[in-house]
Amino acid sequence: MKLHKLDRSSTTNSSFTTKVNEYPYFLKIWHYHSELELVVILKSEGTCFVGDSIENFEVNNVVLIGENLPHMWLNNESYFKNDSIQTAKAIAIHFKKDYLGRPFFETPEMIHIFKLFDRAKLGIKFLNIDKTIISEIQSMIQLKGFEKTIAFLVILNKLAKHKNIKQLSSMGFVNSFKATRSDTQDRVHAYIFNNFTENITLEKAAKIANMNTSAFSRYFKRVNKKTFSRYVTEIRIGYACKLLIENNLNISGVCYESGFKNISNFNRQFRLVMNATPTEYLRNYKNRTSLE
Numbered sequence: 001m002k003l004h005k006l007d008r009s010s011t012t013n014s015s016f017t018t019k020v021n022e023y024p025y026f027l028k029i030w031h032y033h034s035e036l037e038l039v040v041i042l043k044s045e046g047t048c049f050v051g052d053s054i055e056n057f058e059v060n061n062v063v064l065i066g067e068n069l070p071h072m073w074l075n076n077e078s079y080f081k082n083d084s085i086q087t088a089k090a091i092a093i094h095f096k097k098d099y100l101g102r103p104f105f106e107t108p109e110m111i112h113i114f115k116l117f118d119r120a121k122l123g124i125k126f127l128n129i130d131k132t133i134i135s136e137i138q139s140m141i142q143l144k145g146f147e148k149t150i151a152f153l154v155i156l157n158k159l160a161k162h163k164n165i166k167q168l169s170s171m172g173f174v175n176s177f178k179a180t181r182s183d184t185q186d187r188v189h190a191y192i193f194n195n196f197t198e199n200i201t202l203e204k205a206a207k208i209a210n211m212n213t214s215a216f217s218r219y220f221k222r223v224n225k226k227t228f229s230r231y232v233t234e235i236r237i238g239y240a241c242k243l244l245i246e247n248n249l250n251i252s253g254v255c256y257e258s259g260f261k262n263i264s265n266f267n268r269q270f271r272l273v274m275n276a277t278p279t280e281y282l283r284n285y286k287n288r289t290s291l292e
Contacts, residue, residue: 004029004030004031004032005031005032005033006029006031006032006033007033008033008034008035008037008094009034009035009094015095015099015100015149016093016094016095016096016099016152017093017094017095018091018092018093018140018141018148019091019092019093020042020089020090020091020141021088021089021090021091021092022043022087022088022089023087023088023089024079024084024086024087024088025044025075025079025080025086025088026044026046026073026074026075026088026090028072028074029072030049030070030071030072030190030193031070031071031072032068032069032070032071033067033068033094034067034068034096035067035094035095035096036064036065036066036067036094036095036096036097036117036120037064037065037071037092037093037094038062038063038064038065038091038092038093038095038137038159039061039062039063039064039065039073039090039091039092039093040060040061040062040090040091040134040137040138041057041058041059041060041061041062041089041090042059042089042090042091042138043059043087043088043089043090044058044059044075044079044086044087044088044089044090045057045058045059045075045076046073046074046075046076046079046088047073047074047076047239047242048061048063048071048072048073048074049070049071049072049074049193050063050065050069050070050071050123050168050169051069051070051071051122051123051168051169051170051174052169052170052231052234052235052238053123053168053169053170053238054235054238054239054241054242055125055168055238055242056241056242056245056246057073060129060131060134061125062125062126062129062133062134062137062159063123063124063125063126063168064116064120064123064124064126064159065120065123066117066120066121066122066123067096067097067120067121069120069121069122069123069169069174070189071123073088073090075088091137091138091141093137093152097114097117100149105117112157112160112161113153113156113157113160115160116156116159116160119165119167121174122167122168122169122170122171122174123167123168123169124165124166124167124168125165125166125168126159126162126164126165127164127165127166128164129162130158133155133158133159136151136154136155136158137155139151140152140155170225170226170234171225184209184210185223187208187209188205188208188209188220191204191205191208192205192231192232192235193235196232196235196236196239196258196259197236197239197257197258197259198259200232200259202216202217202228202229205220205228216228232259233269233273234273236258236259236260236269237258237269237270237273237274239258239259240254240255240257240258240260240266240270240278241274241281243257243258244278244281244282244285245282245285251263251278251279254266254278266278
């Protein structure tokens with residue numbers, strides 16, 4: 001999974017870009033760009049990779065992705081079948097955090113929006129979002145010029161005041177990505193994301209980084225603020241959460257599908273990362289969604 005840098009800057013005389021993307025499935029590209037990205041899922045479901053997080057996505061999800069934060073939208077396997085009639089559709093808005101000028105967002109009236117942009121460096125998923133906000137985003141797409149700019153500010157104002165959010169990526173990932181954006185880090189992260197459900201080893205990662213094992217272990221902990229094994233475990237647990245929510249496998253199946261070799265270790269690591277057992281996590285998720 002090679003990491004790509006994409007250019008999302010406006011090609012028209014506009015301070016930000018808006019686009020409705022509709023495909024048989026979202027493009028499987030692990031990428032980043034210097035613009036922030038506000039995404040509204042209109043159709044489809046699957047898995048969203050943001051930094052080192054793995055999240056389910058579905059219709060009406062709203063996510064704000066910070067500048068230079070790697071991410072990818074991966075639809076469920078059914079979307080890739082030859083006879084599939086499913087479609088993936090989303091609104092994507094790309095903008096710089098100073099798209100109206102840095103002094104504008106540093107004024108007392110706008111500072112809460114500027115803080116929203118800062119929090120987005122980890123990625124933000126807006127939970128229990130009011131569907132009128134989604135409707136306003138859809139309506140904004142049709143506007144032009146001044147009216148479109150004002151409508152977007154109104155939406156950003158509402159999102160900045162929305163209290164129920166989930167930060168996605170870890171600060172360790174973001175800091176290491178900023179500090180060590182290199183071919184070595186790209187190769188190591190590609191190895192992890194491509195193989196975390198299989199037999200992944202520190203020795204193989206060290207070889208990819210062209211380091212001996214002990215030097216690589218120190219290097220990885222320094223730049224990621226966690227050990228290699230802990231990093232891989234958190235990726236696997238994130239994926240396990242996705243599988244549990246999809247409800248297509250029992251806990252034993254989720255254990256092996258997400259890369260663990262035995263149930264006892266899976267349960268132990270799940271509790272360490274999520275502060276709950278898999279059964280408790282699933283029950284809490286179902287109770288939460290039943291209230292939405």
